Structures are given as structure tokens and as C-alpha cells.
Amino acid sequence: MIKAGIIGSTGYAGAELARLLLGHPDTEIIWYGSRSYVGQEYASVYRNMFRIVDEKCLDDNMEELAGQADVVFTATPQGLCASLVNDGILSGTKIVDLSADFRIKNVETYEKWYGIKHKSPEYIQEAVYGLCEINREDVKQARLVANPGCYTTCSILTLYPLVKEGLLDVSSIIIDAKSGTSGAGRSAKTANLFCEVNESIKAYSVAAHRHTPEIEEQLGYAGGQPVLLNFTPHLVPMNRGILITAYAKLLKKVSYDEVKEVYDQYYAKEFFIRVLPKEVYPETRWVEGSNFVDMNFKIDERTGRIIAIGALDNLVKGAAGQAVQNMNLMFGLPENTGLMQIPMFP
Ligand SMILES: NC(=O)C1=CN([C@@H]2O[C@H](COP(=O)(O)OP(=O)(O)OC[C@H]3O[C@@H](n4cnc5c(N)ncnc54)[C@H](OP(=O)(O)O)[C@@H]3O)[C@@H](O)[C@H]2O)C=CC1
Numbered sequence: 001m002i003k004a005g006i007i008g009s010t011g012y013a014g015a016e017l018a019r020l021l022l023g024h025p026d027t028e029i030i031w032y033g034s035r036s037y038v039g040q041e042y043a044s045v046y047r048n049m050f051r052i053v054d055e056k057c058l059d060d061n062m063e064e065l066a067g068q069a070d071v072v073f074t075a076t077p078q079g080l081c082a083s084l085v086n087d088g089i090l091s092g093t094k095i096v097d098l099s100a101d102f103r104i105k106n107v108e109t110y111e112k113w114y115g116i117k118h119k120s121p122e123y124i125q126e127a128v129y130g131l132c133e134i135n136r137e138d139v140k141q142a143r144l145v146a147n148p149g150c151y152t153t154c155s156i157l158t159l160y161p162l163v164k165e166g167l168l169d170v171s172s173i174i175i176d177a178k179s180g181t182s183g184a185g186r187s188a189k190t191a192n193l194f195c196e197v198n199e200s201i202k203a204y205s206v207a208a209h210r211h212t213p214e215i216e217e218q219l220g221y222a223g224g225q226p227v228l229l230n231f232t233p234h235l236v237p238m239n240r241g242i243l244i245t246a247y248a249k250l251l252k253k254v255s256y257d258e259v260k261e262v263y264d265q266y267y268a269k270e271f272f273i274r275v276l277p278k279e280v281y282p283e284t285r286w287v288e289g290s291n292f293v294d295m296n297f298k299i300d301e302r303t304g305r306i307i308a309i310g311a312l313d314n315l316v317k318g319a320a321g322q323a324v325q326n327m328n329l330m331f332g333l334p335e336n337t338g339l340m341q342i343p344m345f346p
Pocket residue numbers: 007008009010011012013014033034035036037060074075076077078080098099100148149150182183184185186187314315318319
């Protein structure tokens with residue numbers, strides 16, 4: 001059995017990790033980490049765990065945890081994992097960090113967009129960007145994985161084949177994204193109260209969202225040239241789900257069949273990526289609770305643009321599911337172990 005510890009188990013991403021790991025045949029959770037609920041029963045924080053989890057929350061003592069766990073998930077705010085990691089810890093355990101601390105390779109870019117000083121830049125190069133479908137072989141060897149987040153996973157995977165095959169003018173990409181409110185985490189914020197969110201949709205962090213440089217960096221690697229794009233997130237009144245609609249100029253005239261072949265070349269064998277039938281477009285409800293990413297595209301002959309659309313569950317493929325997928329790769333397990341949840345509906 002893989003012994004797993006979760007630092008930040010009382011947040012939304014941590015709670016989803018607990019749910020997935022409890023159903024995983026090869027894992028045992030040995031540490032429900034918390035900052036505010038130390039000593040309290042985990043099931044008193046999340047009542048869905050009543051008679052499923054008997055353990056109490058423990059503190060975020062990474063040193064002690066690293067001596068006991070085979071893998072530690074850090075589902076904590078930006079900056080925390082970077083402040084905890086060191087050689088001793090990494091020689092004792094593997095880390096999957098759900099925050100952004102090790103996702104961006106350029107430390108100045110991280111510090112500028114996140115507004116915090118990076119506490120352990122020496123591990124940035126070593127960290128593997130855990131987008132499993134793209135970096136699978138590197139993840140298998142990693143001891144520190146930077147688990148990509150919800151908007152970025154959806155945006156990068158949806159556009160990756162098009163950028164990789166040089167089909168797009170990469171200076172023309174616009175990504176319009178929507179997220180359910182669980183994407184903002186569990187801690188109390190006025191902007192996330194029911195009356196502030198319900199019956200309304202709003203754009204936020206316009207031309208300033210911290211996921212912009214991450215998407216640009218990863219698509220830049222795919223295309224072999226710098227990518228500069230617009231990314232506009234919107235908050236929508238639903239619990240879970242990310243939907244991205246991306247627009248870009250095509251560099252040459254291509255048909256539906258040609259583009260579909262490109263997507264198939266990359267994703268036909270990917271268990272978690274579902275390229276939908278022609279003219280069927282992703283909906284968040286068809287991926288909810290699962291680790292699937294649904295996507296599709298349409299060529300707009302009139303404007304010479306392609307419109308690519310992707311959807312995933314922000315807490316599963318956008319966070320905890322992808323973290324478990326990474327863990328499976330790091331421990332030599334089949335990638336979909338414990339991740340066979342069928343999307344729930346309604
Ligand atoms: N929500 C989402 O859809 C996604 C989240 N992520 C990432 O996952 C991470 C967690 O996000 P999310 O679950 O939404 O956030 P939440 O606000 O819901 O949870 C944060 C968690 O971190 C713990 N925590 C907060 N501050 C500290 C601290 N100083 N020391 C130790 N633990 C602390 C909290 O503990 P306590 O409750 O005990 O105070 C809580 O368990 C973030 O980095 C986020 O970017 C990534 C992809 C998607």
C-alpha cells in the first residue's frame with residue numbers, strides 16, 4: 001500500500017483528494033493535515049466522511065510526515081509548499097504539489113504574477129510539470145511534481161495538438177474561461193457568498209490572471225516559439241466545472257477531418273481525454289465527478305478562425321484527480337487506478 005499524506009486536507013482540493021484516495025485500491029491515507037482543525041475529527045469537517053474516516057486532523061508538520069509517507073500531497077495556498085520543501089524531505093518522500101509553486105520555470109515570472117517571494121527556487125528546475133498526457137515519461141521519474149491547475153489543464157490540453165502541429169497563429173489566441181465557485185476554495189470570501197454569485201456571471205482578473213503566463217509557457221514549449229495570449233476567467237454560479245472556449249487564427253486552410261486527425265494522433269489512446277463527435281460540444285455536466293476532459297472544435301470558414309472548446313471538473317482533472325494520476329505514474333501503477341469514476345448526472 002502507498003502511504004499518502006495530505007497537507008491541506010480540509011480545503012476543497014484536499015477533500016476531493018481524500019475522496020479519491022479512499023477509493024483507491026493501492027493507497028492508504030495516513031495524515032489528514034490541517035491548519036485550523038488540528039485535533040478535530042476529519043468527518044466533523046466533512047460530514048460526507050461520517051463512518052468512513054475515523055481519523056482526526058493533524059498539523060502540517062512536513063518533516064514528521066515525510067518520515068512516514070511515501071507520497072505527500074500539498075493542497076495548500078500558493079507559497080506554502082515552497083516554504084516546506086528541502087532535500088531531507090525529498091529524500092524521504094515524493095511530493096505532488098497542487099499549488100502553483102513549481103509550475104512556472106522562471107522565478108521572476110512567478111514572483112511577479114503571484115506577488116510573493118519564492119522560498120525554494122532551487123527546486124523549480126527539478127520539478128516536473130505534471131500534465132500527465134504530455135509529460136508522462138518525466139512524471140514517472142519525478143520526486144517533485146507541480147500539479148497543473150484547473151484553468152490551465154483545460155486550456156493547454158484543448159489547444160496542445162493545434163499548437164504542436166503549427167496550425168495556429170500563436171499571437172492570436174484568446175481563451176475565454178468559466179469556473180464553478182469551488183475553484184475559489186473553501187475559505188470565506190465576501191465575493192463568493194451565495195448572493196454575490198448566484199444568478200450572475202462575472203469576469204475577473206481581466207488581463208491579469210496568474211494562469212496566463214503558465215498557459216503561455218506550456219503552449220510555448222509545444223509550439224517551439226513564444227506565445228502571448230489573452231485569458232479571461234469568469235465565475236459562474238455552479239459548484240464544479242471549468243469550460244474554456246479558445247479562439248485562434250488558422251495559419252492554413254484545413255478541413256474538419258484534417259484537424260480531427262491531428263487530435264486523434266495525440267489523444268485517441270488517452271483514457272481521460274474524450275474528443276467528442278462532430279458538432280457535439282463539451283458541457284461541464286458531462287464530466288462532473290470524473291477525471292475526463294471533454295473537447296471539440298469547429299472551423300469558422302468565414303473568419304479563418306478555429307474555436308476549440310474544453311471542459312473538465314476543476315476538483316478532479318483540474319486538481320485532485322490529476323494529482324492521483326500523477327501519483328499512479330510515479331509509483332508505476334496503471335494511470336487510471338482509482339480514477340474510474342463515471343461522470344455523475346444530474
Ligand atoms: N479549488 C480548485 O478547484 C483548485 C485548487 N487548486 C489549488 O489547490 C490548493 C488548495 O486550494 P483549495 O482547496 O481550493 O483551497 P481551500 O481554501 O479550500 O483550502 C486551503 C487548504 O490549505 C490549508 N491551509 C491554508 N493556509 C495554510 C497554512 N498557512 N499552512 C497550512 N495549511 C494551510 C487550509 O487548512 P485549514 O482549512 O485547516 O485552515 C485548507 O486545508 C491551492 O494552491 C489551489 O490553487 C488547484 C486546482 C483547482
